[in-house]
Amino acid sequence: xxxxxxxxxxxxxxxxxxxxxxxxxxxxxxxxxxxxxxxxxxxxxxxxxxxxxxxxxxxxxxxxxxxxxxxxxxxxxxxxxxxxxxxxxxxxxxxxxxxxxxxxxxxxxxxxxxxxxxxxxxxxxxxxxxxxxxxxxxxxxxxxxxxxxxxxxxxxxxxxxxxxxxxxxxxxxxxxxxxxxxxxxxxxxxxxxxxxxxxxxxxxxxxxxxxxxxxxxxxxxxxxxxxxxxxxxxxxxxxxxxxxxxxxxxxxxxxxxxxxxxxxxxxxxxxxxxxxxxxxxxxxxxxxxxxxxxxxxxxxxxxxxxxx
Amino acid sequence: xxxxxxxxxxxxxxxxxxxxxxxxxxxxxxxxxxxxxxxxxxxxxxxxxxxxxxxxxxxxxxxxxxxxxxxxxxxxxxxxxxxxxxxxxxxxxxxxxxxxxxxxxxxxxxxxxxxxxxxxxxxxxxxxxxxxxxxxxxxxxxxxxxxxxxxxxxxxxxxxxxxxxxxxxxxxxxxxxxxxxxxxxxxxxxxxxxxxxxxxxxxxxxxxxxxxxxxxxxxxxxxxxxxxxxxxxxxxxxxxxxxxxxxxxxxxxxxxxxxxxxxxxxxxxxxxxxxxxxxxxxxxxxxxxxxxxxxxxxxxxxxxxxxx
Numbered sequence: 001x002x003x004x005x006x007x008x009x010x011x012x013x014x015x016x017x018x019x020x021x022x023x024x025x026x027x028x029x030x031x032x033x034x035x036x037x038x039x040x041x042x043x044x045x046x047x048x049x050x051x052x053x054x055x056x057x058x059x060x061x062x063x064x065x066x067x068x069x070x071x072x073x074x075x076x077x078x079x080x081x082x083x084x085x086x087x088x089x090x091x092x093x094x095x096x097x098x099x100x101x102x103x104x105x106x107x108x109x110x111x112x113x114x115x116x117x118x119x120x121x122x123x124x125x126x127x128x129x130x131x132x133x134x135x136x137x138x139x140x141x142x143x144x145x146x147x148x149x150x151x152x153x154x155x156x157x158x159x160x161x162x163x164x165x166x167x168x169x170x171x172x173x174x175x176x177x178x179x180x181x182x183x184x185x186x187x188x189x190x191x192x193x194x195x196x197x198x199x200x201x202x203x204x205x206x207x208x209x210x211x212x213x214x215x216x217x218x219x220x221x222x223x224x225x226x227x228x229x230x231x232x233x234x235x236x237x238x239x240x241x242x243x244x245x246x247x248x249x250x251x252x253x254x255x256x257x258x259x260x261x262x263x264x265x266x267x268x269x270x271x272x273x274x275x276x277x278x279x280x281x282x283x284x285x286x287x288x289x290x291x292x293x294x295x296x297x298x299x300x301x302x303x304x305x306x307x308x
Numbered sequence: 309x310x311x312x313x314x315x316x317x318x319x320x321x322x323x324x325x326x327x328x329x330x331x332x333x334x335x336x337x338x339x340x341x342x343x344x345x346x347x348x349x350x351x352x353x354x355x356x357x358x359x360x361x362x363x364x365x366x367x368x369x370x371x372x373x374x375x376x377x378x379x380x381x382x383x384x385x386x387x388x389x390x391x392x393x394x395x396x397x398x399x400x401x402x403x404x405x406x407x408x409x410x411x412x413x414x415x416x417x418x419x420x421x422x423x424x425x426x427x428x429x430x431x432x433x434x435x436x437x438x439x440x441x442x443x444x445x446x447x448x449x450x451x452x453x454x455x456x457x458x459x460x461x462x463x464x465x466x467x468x469x470x471x472x473x474x475x476x477x478x479x480x481x482x483x484x485x486x487x488x489x490x491x492x493x494x495x496x497x498x499x500x501x502x503x504x505x506x507x508x509x510x511x512x513x514x515x516x517x518x519x520x521x522x523x524x525x526x527x528x529x530x531x532x533x534x535x536x537x538x539x540x541x542x543x544x545x546x547x548x549x550x551x552x553x554x555x556x557x558x559x560x561x562x563x564x565x566x567x568x569x570x571x572x573x574x575x576x577x578x579x580x581x582x583x584x585x586x587x588x589x590x591x592x593x594x595x596x597x598x599x600x601x602x603x604x605x606x607x608x609x610x611x612x613x614x615x616x
Contacts, residue, residue: 125525125527125528127528128605129592129605129606130605135605137611139611139613140611142611142613144527145524145525180516183517184517184521184522184525185525185528187510187511187517187522187530188511188517188521188522188525188526188528188529188530189525189528189529189530190529191507192507192529192530192532192533193529194569194573195503195507195533195566196529196532196588197569197584197585197588198562198565198566198569198584199499199500199503199562200588200591200592201569201584201587201588202495202499202558202561202562202565203495203496203591204587204591205561205565206495206561208488208491209491209492209495209496211591211594213492213496214492214495214496214591215591215594215595215598215600216453216598216600217453217492217493217496217497218496218595218600218601219433219452219600219601220433220435220493220496220497221496221497221498221500221501221504221536222495222496222497222500223595223600223601224500224504224532224533224535224536225500225532226588226591226592226595226601227532227592227601227606227607228529228532229588229589229591229592230588230589230592230593231585233582233585233586233589234582236581236585237578237581237582237585240572240573240578240581241573241576241578241581244573244574244576247573248570248573250510251566251570251573253510253513253514254506254510255563255566255567255570257506257509257510257513258503258506258559258563261502261505261506261509262556262559262563264548265502265548265549265552265555265556265559266552266556268549268552270545270548270549273544273545273548273549274541274542274545276505276506276509277505277537277539277541277544277545278541279509279512280504280505280508280509280512280534280537280538281538281541283508283511283512283519283522283523283534283537284437284535284538286519287523287526287531287534290523290524290526292523292524292527292531293526293527293531293534293535293609294609294610297436297437297443298437298535298607299535299606299607299608299609300607300608300609300610301601301602301607301608302602302608303445303447303448303450
């Protein structure tokens with residue numbers, strides 16, 4: 001793979017930023033990587049991990065002469081980053097982000113972007129429940145989707161350059177408008193996380209069942225939810241606050257459906273319950289067929305005999 | 309391991325029954341295994357898999373001279389099985405089950421059990437989202453909990469024999485009363501399954517986001533729910549109908565908590581959201597520390613580079 005950008009500035013160096021750093025280096029996608037984060041401790045850790053060529057706590061410094069700027073911060077911090085970097089961006093630079101909500105990021109960043117840079121909002125659908133620079137690893141983006149939500153009048157050449165960059169990381173790139181992105185992600189990602197956080201909270205609050213019982217017997221279903229509920233609280237708080245309308249819409253539908261199911265349970269309507277429980281099996285099959293999940297039972301978690 | 313029961317009758321030969329068959333054979337826990345299921349097709353498949361020594365569609369025949377009878381059927385079928393086998397049970401036989409709800413199974417079976425057999429309700433917390441005799445595998449019960457909910461006056465010797473049997477399968481045995489079991493399982497297993505089924509149904513019904521989008525982008529959270537939502541519909545319908553009160557109680561608490569979270573999202577109360585999202589992380593850590601789940605990101609699902 002040839003160098004695609006002379007200098008890349010990574011603003012934010014958590015799970016996503018650090019994974020980008022590993023792959024930019026591994027694949028030779030830049031001559032120089034500049035790492036910026038507000039926290040001196042995180043910056044020190046990034047340096048210990050050897051993630052960049054230069055390190056700074058100033059995003060303003062980091063973006064100077066950078067040909068590609070990737071903002072990987074909780075979405076609620078987008079506007080302050082945009083304000084900080086706006087005056088120092090190199091003319092012709094491509095500025096992108098990795099935020100999980102797009103209409104809000106555009107509203108926060110676009111007004112501050114100078115006319116002579118190419119701001120292209122993006123969202124790699126990649127990550128794990130871990131966070132921070134130690135959570136990153138090479139290959140995170142391989143085989144995963146990256147969604148661009150370009151604003152009107154986006155330069156086609158810049159768009160193509162950014163697309164090539166993500167494809168070099170192994171991603172498949174899709175484009176859609178920001179509002180549709182936010183609705184799609186509300187159901188495939190935001191609602192699942194919120195529901196997972198919620199059920200874990202409910203279990204934690206019970207008086208009749210102890211926390212140690214919940215933990216001890218969690219393998220019978222509950223533990224599947226705890227993975228999502230262990231995700232970064234700052235990132236997910238910001239997602240909730242910045243994709244509010246789409247999330248509230250999905251929550252309303254979810255609650256309505258749950259009330260229907262609850263009523264069926266109360267009144268012993270086995271046929272209604274059975275109909276739903278059968279329909280959902282088909283979706284699992286489609287996801288496995290589409291290569292979006294493993295078919296192995298229990299997500300392929302090891303069973304006792306496998307370890308021997 | 310020495311032979312513990314001369315003849316074991318397995319009533320029902322799905323995921324649990326077939327896994328029991330593999331392990332009873334592998335560990336030499338019985339001289340003879342009799343397999344019974346109502347469906348001729350399933351029985352044929354069990355025979356092709358070589359799960360037993362004798363095969364019959366009559367549970368009445370199967371239990372004759374059996375020293376241990378294990379009923380592994382959807383909990384709603386417990387009473388009809390009890391009625392069928394009651395007149396043919398060997399005096400002194402141990403009769404147990406593997407049902408996910410216990411108060412209902414006791415209510416369905418106990419009245420039909422003759423005085424000269426030992427009926428001990430049990431529940432191995434083991435399984436996967438797969439079902440049927442092809443889903444079984446050796447070692448399913450190893451390292452997992454099996455909960456007994458003995459009724460008053462249970463013979464200590466019979467209890468000890470059954471405990472030794474499950475321990476020989478590698479399980480850890482706990483005892484509690486049936487009502488408490490049903491509350492514990494409602495939160496650690498039944499509610500997670502119901503929520504998973506529900507969210508998958510909600511996603512399936514959207515008009516604004518297509519099913520193909522849900523499938524395509526499911527790795528960003530949604531897919532974690534589809535595993536539970538692919539579980540056996542008959543089994544789970546019966547669980548809903550037969551642990552109704554405990555499930556409705558947990559559903560009410562879950563919905564109440566969700567309404568609180570929804571309100572916090574609507575009114576932008578980031579601190580409330582952050583507090584919950586932080587608290588839930590600790591529970592994940594405890595579950596991993598207790599050896600009840602893997603610590604590997606994404607449940608240890610392979611990432612692209614791992615496969616190379």
